[in-house]
Amino acid sequence: MxxxxxxxxxxxxxxxxxxxxxxxxxxxxxxxxxxxxxxxxxxxxxxxxxxxxxxxxxxxxxxxxxxxxxxxxxxxxxVGMAFQNPVMLEWRTILQNVMLPLEIVAPSMAKAEAEGRAAHLLDMVGLKGFENKKPSELSGGMRQRASLCRALVHKPxxxxxxxxxxxxxxxxxxxxxxxxxxxxxxxxxxxxxxxxxxxxxxxxxxxxxxxxxxxxxxxxxxxxxxxxxxxxxxxxxxxxxxxxxxxxxxxxxxxxxxxxxx
Ligand SMILES: Nc1ncnc2c1ncn2[C@@H]1O[C@H](COP(=O)(O)OP(=O)(O)OP(=O)(O)O)[C@@H](O)[C@H]1O
Ligand SMILES: [Mg+2]
Structure with a gap:
């Protein structure tokens, strides 16, 4: 390889x-x-x-x-990155936090597509239903799951x-x-x-x-x-x-x- x-x-x-x-x-x-x-x-x-x-x-x-x-x-x-203590934008929803890298890396991507990608990843890590929660409403493990989605959403x-x-x-x-x-x-x-x-x-x-x-x-x-x-x-x-x-x-x-x- x-x-x-x-x-x-x-x-x-x-x-x-x-x-x-x-x-x-x-x-x-x-x-x-x-x-x-x-x-x-x-x-x-x-x-x-x-x-x-x-x-x-x-x-x-x-x-x-x-x-x-x-x-x-x-x-x-x-490159996508994930750290020990995921920093989230507390005023944004989980879905909006996961979408953040796309806003930077692919600003021309249609919102529906970006949302679709973020929601799909959240579903994969078991966070379906939490898309519209704020980070403060999640446990440490859930925040880390969301941060993995955020690190992967732009397909690094x-x-x-x-x-x-x-x-x-x-x-x-x-x-x-x-x-x-x-x-x-x-x-x-x-x-x-x-x-x-x-x-x-x-x-x-x-x-x-x-x-x-x-x-x-x-x-x-x-x-x-x-x-x-x-x-x-x-x-x-x-x-x-x-x-x-x-x-x-x-x-x-x-x-x-x-x-x-x-
Ligand atoms: N910006 C910096 N300026 C000066 N020294 C630094 C800087 N960043 C790290 N160091 C020093 O470099 C060494 C290695 O640091 P680093 O954070 O890479 O270690 P680490 O293996 O990740 O440690 P840990 O397992 O505790 O996370 C340490 O002695 C640290 O004090
Ligand atoms: Mg270290």
Whole structure:
């Protein structure tokens, strides 16, 4: 398969008043088109920095981020993003919040078509009937579902998520993993997910990239050889359990000590 996202030898340091803070130190990640890449690594190693580079919000000091054959040098309209705490416009309805990217990326799209797309996605994630509610009327899990719809409504080439499910309880999180799986099955997209949750990385990922401690480099890449239509039960099967142990060991190595990631 072709490399859709190609992160090649990326190095980056922040300029701070105490001098440069090296954060990424030779990152190499290849994500084939339509696949899901989960990224794990110790806290503070540079994962959110990586999302800023892939989305074009920042340029690396050296190396390159190539998206669909083109080097990323500025923010892309073809990238969708979802974060831990979804920011919603509280005065707009859920439907209007989901439609927002279309107003920016495709301002000439007919309103009925935009509404149709947003409503279809909301239906897919189980939010049919909530289109006209305000964000404050939704639970955390429902807001996150709506934010996934918003990230996908303009059919981005790439979806980048930075710990989108981190603030949710375990059962809601598992529900959302399955929603994610179904969204991908309905309309494939390429995805980079930053997570602290190893089970999440194995359930959702086609590959799991382990970053070393800061300054981060690619420490290990796990090929998640499990069926695409996996269910939560698969996480209890020997093959997945073995992967989780392996990732756990890798995280320990990355932390350089006994860590507390789950
Ligand atoms: N704008 C910035 N200016 C200076 N330093 C920064 C900036 N953003 C992040 N850093 C530093 O860079 C390092 C990596 O930050 P980053 O947010 O990428 O880590 P992370 O892996 O996402 O962490 P976490 O797992 O806690 O979310 C941290 O030491 C952080 O303090
Ligand atoms: Mg982060």
């Amino acid at each position: 072709t490399k859709f996202i190609d992160i090649k030898g990326v190095k980056h340091a922040y300029r701070t008043k105490n001098g440069p803070l090296p954060v990424l130190d030779g990152l190499d990640i290849e994500v084939p088109e339509g696949t899901f890449c989960a990224v794990v690594g110790p806290s503070g190693c540079g994962k959110s920095t990586l999302t800023r580079l892939v989305s074009g919000l920042m340029k690396p000091d050296s190396g390159a981020v190539v998206l669909a054959g083109e080097e990323v040098a500025s923010p892309r309209k073809t 080439q790439v979806l980048i998520m930075d710990e989108p499910f981190g603030a949710l309880d375990n059962f809601t999180r598992e529900d959302l993993w399955q929603t994610m799986r179904d969204l991908r099955a309905a309309e494939p997209f390429t995805c980079v997910l930053i997570t602290h949750d190893l089970r999440e990385s194995v359930f959702l990922g086609d590959q799991v990239v382990v970053l070393s401690g800061r300054p981060a480099r690619t420490q290990y890449v796990l090929d998640v050889d499990l069926p695409a239509d996996r269910t939560i039960d698969i996480l209890y099967e020997p093959k997945a359990v073995e992967m989780l142990h392996l990732l756990r060991d890798q995280i320990r190595m990355a932390q350089g000590r006994d860590g507390d990631m789950h």
